[in-house]
Amino acid sequence: MLVRTGGHWSGRSGPLSVSGLDRGRSGHAGLIRSVVSANKPDQSPPIFDAHLDLAYLAVRGRDMLAQVQHRGEACHLEPHPPSAITLRSLEPTPGDFGGVRMALGTIFTEPVESVENVTGPEQYVASDVEASHRAGRAQLEAYLTWRDQGLIDLDLRRRLRSEPGTGEIRGGMGVTEPAALAPERLVSRLPPRPPLSIGVLVENADPIRSPDELGWWRERGVVAIGMAWAKRSRYAGGNATSIGLSDLGRALVSQMDRLRIVHDASHLSDRSFDELQDATDRPVMASHSNCRALLGDAADQRHLNDHQIRRIVERGGVIGLNLFSMFLDSAARKTGRASLESCVRHVDHICEIAGGRSNVGLGTDIDGGFAADRLPQGIDRPADLVRLFEALRNAGWSDRDLFAFACGNWVRFFNAVL
Numbered sequence: 001m002l003v004r005t006g007g008h009w010s011g012r013s014g015p016l017s018v019s020g021l022d023r024g025r026s027g028h029a030g031l032i033r034s035v036v037s038a039n040k041p042d043q044s045p046p047i048f049d050a051h052l053d054l055a056y057l058a059v060r061g062r063d064m065l066a067q068v069q070h071r072g073e074a075c076h077l078e079p080h081p082p083s084a085i086t087l088r089s090l091e092p093t094p095g096d097f098g099g100v101r102m103a104l105g106t107i108f109t110e111p112v113e114s115v116e117n118v119t120g121p122e123q124y125v126a127s128d129v130e131a132s133h134r135a136g137r138a139q140l141e142a143y144l145t146w147r148d149q150g151l152i153d154l155d156l157r158r159r160l161r162s163e164p165g166t167g168e169i170r171g172g173m174g175v176t177e178p179a180a181l182a183p184e185r186l187v188s189r190l191p192p193r194p195p196l197s198i199g200v201l202v203e204n205a206d207p208i209r210s211p212d213e214l215g216w217w218r219e220r221g222v223v224a225i226g227m228a229w230a231k232r233s234r235y236a237g238g239n240a241t242s243i244g245l246s247d248l249g250r251a252l253v254s255q256m257d258r259l260r261i262v263h264d265a266s267h268l269s270d271r272s273f274d275e276l277q278d279a280t281d282r283p284v285m286a287s288h289s290n291c292r293a294l295l296g297d298a299a300d301q302r303h304l305n306d307h308q309i310r311r312i313v314e315r316g317g318v319i320g321l322n323l324f325s326m327f328l329d330s331a332a333r334k335t336g337r338a339s340l341e342s343c344v345r346h347v348d349h350i351c352e353i354a355g356g357r358s359n360v361g362l363g364t365d366i367d368g369g370f371a372a373d374r375l376p377q378g379i380d381r382p383a384d385l386v387r388l389f390e391a392l393r394n395a396g397w398s399d400r401d402l403f404a405f406a407c408g409n410w411v412r413f414f415n416a417v418l
């Protein structure tokens, strides 16, 4: 249990306490302790993972209720084994892993050119609006079924919103009501069962047939939308294109803003990114994106350039660290796995631009189209994320900073924007 070696979660603060949690919220140290050690002392912080393709894995045939492997054992669930994620794998482990307690679960769909190219249930012919809708609905059904079975809570919006008359006065996000609650308090309010609260993130908006039906999706748990995946959608251009927003995309942006649905900039083309920022004054997040400046290819739009990081941070947005090794270190094309230190470099790069540690969290993308042996060294399953926390601790991160990274920054963000 490496997480215990470098000072305990309930212990001292490190020398670099500059996160939002540390600015003017010093009275919450005791609450952090009680949240972190709700089950056992020395347990790692609870995690908010802003990008897990849970429904995609389910419609591809994975048994999401399968028990997880023990540490060091490979797990061979389809698709693309070795694998890491089932619903069980996210649960807390007493005395060790605080569990993934909150997540954005995606509805991931992919347009293809023709019927012959459709090889999976997440795919549809690009011109076929009804087929894209059916593909997205099938994944939404997975979340609704898990909710009905008591396996997940599908009401992240209610969980993370403040009730009127509580908490502190909110500032800086362009939102005045209701007042903000400290992330520690919001996390402490989560019920122990079901262990996982999910907000649905639509990754590629094509399944939404028209902006008019957005309310229907919102009622069923959708809290965020990325308008395109790598390719072009009816709404925007993805990171493999140079296309911007369509008229339909601009209409969707307005409707999202009316319904307080969050914009996800991961996967947008640079042009779409800029046009989205101009079309909305709401905060924008990047659910699972790393730093282009550290990856050596200035033209690779899959990663955020420094200008984009700055624009996200300026409005109080948060960026989720993606754990696909090739998105952390271009040398991993040969070596297969990035180091934990490379994760720390990306996190620190975002923090340097932001001038603090309040705008970065996790958006791991584990099992999201790549095998678990392409995760960083030492991470083979969600419980191993404690090793990433330990690497950050070794780089000078305090308990408060780690709580903010593990969940607090996302919780604060969603408390403000939902």
Ligand SMILES: [Zn+2]
Binding pocket: 203, 267, 288
């Ligand atoms: Zn993605």
